[in-house]
Amino acid sequence: MVTIEDYESRVKDIAWCPGCGNFPILEALKQALVELNLEPWQVAMVSGIGQSSKLPHYLRVNEYNELHGRILPAATGLSLANHELVVIGVGGDGDGYGEGGNHWINAIRRNPNMTYIVTNNQIYGLTKGQASPTTDYGMKTKDEPGGIHIPAMNPMAVAISLDCSFVARCFAGDLDFMKEILKKAINHKGFAFVDILQPCVTWNKVNTYQWYRERVYKLGDDYDPTDKFAAFQKAQEWGAQIPIGVLYLFKRPILKDDYVPLQRGTLLDLQKEHKPSQFKDLLKKFF
Amino acid sequence: MSTESSIDLNFRVGGAAGQGVQSVGGVLSKTFARGGYHIFTHQDYESRIRGGHSFFHLRLSDMPVYAAPNRVNVLVALDDRTIEIHEDVMVPNSVIICDRKLREVSPEVERVHDIFDVPLMDIALETGNKLYVNTVAMGASLGLIEFDFDILAGLIAEQFKKKGQTIIDENVKAARLGYEFTQQNYKGTCCYIIKPRTAPKTMILTSNEAIGIGALFAGCKFVSAYPMTPSTSIWVTMKALAHDDFVFVQTEDELASINMALGAAYGGVRAMTTTSGGGFALMNEGFSLAGATETPIVVALVSRPGPATGLPTRTEQSDLEYVLHAGHGEFPRVIFAPSCQEEAFRLTVKAFNMAEKYHVAVVILQDQHLADSYRTVDPADFNIDAIKIERGPMATEEELKTSKDFKSHRVTESGVSPRAFPGTKDGIIATAGDEHDEYGHIIEDAETRNEQMEKRMRKLDALMKDIEEPLTYGQEAADVSLIGWGSTYGAIKEATDLLNEEGISTNMMHVVEVFPVHKVVGEFVTKAKQSFVVENNYTGQYANIIRAYTGKLPTGGINKYDGRPFSPGYIVKEVKRRMGA
Known part of the structure; x- marks a missing residue:
């Protein structure tokens, strides 16, 4: 049996602020992996740059800590190299929706079998409080004392419009619910996108635990996540009411199934079997 | 000729x-x-x-x-x-x-x-x-x-x-x-x-095709790329020949190309990306990440004249110094520049071996001229039986089982740490683009930084022993010595023959394993009475490298930057002009 101790990282000095929303996210992820009975060596995380991208260092898993915004290309490559790995990407809103926006759109289109967690605190923390792509319109920051003058992007609506195969939102203040959503995401075959509303206790004085707690509500059993138009409509809710849960599910083939060699085994297996002589005949085409 | x-x-x-x-x-x-x-x-x-x-x-x-x-x-x-x-x-x-x-x-x-x-x-x-x-x-x-x-x-x-x-x-x-x-x-x-x-029967192919074939024989199982003239035919060739034997992803941009290849390489497969100068500019950040995380990767960079979009379908050797310095920070790299189809094939196979033996990025740098040129070659020069797949030192299963976490950046004398792939039972393989300790976890202290920095840079000395001597041709003591690298080989060799026929005693040195610089390069310049570096660029980039890495000064350069390749006759004319003949 896998235990939570198996996921205990050798890194003890955690660089997050006291009370950071990343702590419950880390805890929920560990619990989800334990409950899914996955061994640490079976899991590979890819992260970017920012406070949330340090998360894989704080649990014991395989890890490729990428550059800012490049989580998804590397995670896609990794998932194709060894599709038996449980691949989980994690990064912030600036990393995923700003720097990595084009990769995010195209990862959704490709549908690699992986989970992508965006810890969305609607602000840039590590660079000290600038606006992120999800900072609400009008919010005053240190650098924009007159308020942010462009509207926030809507990650749920974008993902649904692209027929992302799994779209969910959680709140870092609800650990159990987060854990359950993460388990569903990890079990999902295809690109599972989870946006987690995560308070930044240092730089975002508007979107606090309290602020979210007053607004989030769980989607009920009567909600049908396979209805695209209903999901799109649900995705527009932001303000007094913010839905959390699985907003959208769309059945589609996963990336690996498009590749003939990957039907025979993992690419890593194929690599191990490689013999130069297997290609001898192809030189004939050049005579 | x-x-x-x-x-x-x-x-x-x-x-x-x-x-x-x-x-x-x-x-x-x-x-x-x-x-x-x-x-x-x-x-x-x-x-x-x-x-x-x-x-x-x-x-x-x-x-x-x-x-x-x-x-x-x-x-x-x-x-x-x-x-x-x-x-x-x-x-x-x-x-x-x-x-x-x-x-x-x-x-x-x-x-x-x-x-x-x-x-x-x-x-x-x-x-x-x-x-x-x-x-x-x-x-x-x-x-x-x-x-x-x-x-x-x-x-x-x-x-x-x-x-x-x-x-x-x-x-x-x-x-x-x-x-x-x-x-x-x-x-x-x-x-x-x-x-x-x-x-005797010959094969006929372009140098881009030779790189594609070389990659297949080397066991390249993953290619991610964005189409860019004149590099695209490399993966087009691979797909046409062996569609079902490797994975290809056409990416949204070159940032994705290199990072996807890095993810695959971390996963344990041989990965390559292909591009031209502009695409490589976008890849710089990922190229640097390859250096930091010591992820083996091959980049085939087929140059065209710059700056910016330049002359998109024409030829130039102006990305050499750029590749040498590409990526922020300092880290080792290897640069190969094929002189002909046979060398493109050989060097591509070697590139994958070098990348995995030393955990570095290897750039195969060629230019449009050779990339698109068909030439007949002797099939014996594509020596399939001699190909060795060298994946470098690997960690043992025992090692993974007994150590709780794996030291993917273990400090060693050569700088090369034994490797393991994620997904291996009991192995936890971590790495980061941030400076890290031996386990791949982020650090801030000066001592570990120095240890890791020195470990990475030591690999440059270790891999030097695999760098082959440049080719020399012509008589030992000559009045004129021509120096070239990469695609100019044929034109310089023929010019050397023509000059000798015309009574101007000439020899040549041609470099394909361009960086790190072999010691013979400096010796050749020292021995030469007059040496001219022949290259398709304005600033004499290889001449600059000779000066910087050997301290020797070639007499001058024969440069061409009109987007067209050298002809033997052009080189002969330029040599004669410098000789006052």
Whole structure:
């Protein structure tokens, strides 16, 4: 049996602020992996740059800590190299929706079998409080004392419009619910996108635990996540009411199934079997 | 090219983009190769889909050839501009195959050259489509020089196999009508008669194709790339040959290309990305990540003239110093620059081995000229049986089981840490682009930083032992020493021969394993009476590298940056100018 101790990282000095929303996210992820009975060596995380991208260092898993915004290309490559790995990407809103926006759109289109967690605190923390792509319109920051003058992007609506195969939102203040959503995401075959509303206790004085707690509500059993138009409509809710849960599910083939060699085994297996002589005949085409 | 050769002919096929100039060139090259001749070709085309002017230069000889002179014996004009554009480089009494209905030939041209008028358009239309002008011209050219028709017909059938029997039949008919026309009307009047000869079989391919084949033999299982001229044909070749034996992803941009390849390489497979200068600029950040995380990766960079978009379909060697310094921060790298098809193949296989033995990024740097040039090669030079797959030191299962976490960046004497792949039972393999400890976790302290930095940089010394000496050619003590790297090999070698024939004693050194710099490079400069670095760039980038890494000063440079490759004659002229001859 896998235990939570198996996921205990050798890194003890955690660089997050006291009370950071990343702590419950880390805890929920560990619990989800334990409950899914996955061994640490079976899991590979890819992260970017920012406070949330340090998360894989704080649990014991395989890890490729990428550059800012490049989580998804590397995670896609990794998932194709060894599709038996449980691949989980994690990064912030600036990393995923700003720097990595084009990769995010195209990862959704490709549908690699992986989970992508965006810890969305609607602000840039590590660079000290600038606006992120999800900072609400009008919010005053240190650098924009007159308020942010462009509207926030809507990650749920974008993902649904692209027929992302799994779209969910959680709140870092609800650990159990987060854990359950993460388990569903990890079990999902295809690109599972989870946006987690995560308070930044240092730089975002508007979107606090309290602020979210007053607004989030769980989607009920009567909600049908396979209805695209209903999901799109649900995705527009932001303000007094913010839905959390699985907003959208769309059945589609996963990336690996498009590749003939990957039907025979993992690419890593194929690599191990490689013999130069297997290609001898192809030189004939050049005579 | 030595004087022993008895046949040395230069064909040029010119026309507008969309007229199939490259197809004609390709099929003619293969036809002559199967007919027992050595071939070197050069492609000159514009960045457009229709119109403009492009040409295919084909040099044919009974001896191996490595370069194309800027000289034409037989000109095939598919459009009304070809004769005018190439008139300057035609030798006296050149053969011109053209359709007078497309454009009347000037009296001056008529006086100097032999004109063979062929109703290319009428025959094409008779066969069913004006697009067959190129096929008619092929047939007409071969009929005129009395080459074998069946070789051509066989190649046409292979070329259009996928398009169906009707297309094959129409093309063969168009070629036959062209062939018969010149046979019937001009037999015995052309000064060049080329008949198939018995010779050992050769392969014919471009250098990009050689890189693609090399990657397959090396066991490259993952390619992620964004299309960019003139690099694209590398993965197109790989897909055409072995679609089901590797994974290819066409990415949204070059940032994704390199990072996807890095993810796959971390996963344990041999990964490559291909691009040109502009795409490589986007890859810089990922290139640096490869350095920090010590992820083995191969980048095939096929250059074209810059800056910015430059001349997108033409040639230049101006990315060398850029590749040498690419990526923020300091980290080791290896740069190879193939001199010919055989070397492109050999160096590609070696690139994958070097990347995995030393956990570095290896760049295969070539340029459009060689990338698009077909040449006949001896199949024995693609020595498949000699290929060794060297994946570098690996951690044992025992090691993974007994150590709770794996030291993927273990500090060792050589700087190379034994490797393990994620997903191996009991192994936890972590790495980061942040400075990290031996376990791959982020650190801030100065001591660990120094340990890791020095460990990474030590690999440069370790890998030096695998860098081969550059090739030297010609007499030991010469008045002139030419130095080159990469695609200029053929032109410099032929220039060396020509200069010696003209009484200017000349030798040469050619470098393909460009970086790190081999000690022989400095020694060659020291020994030379006068040394000139011949390169397709403005600033003399390899000369700069010689100065920086050997402290030796070459006498000067012979530089060309007009987007066109060197011809042997150009180098001879420039050497003589510097000698005051």
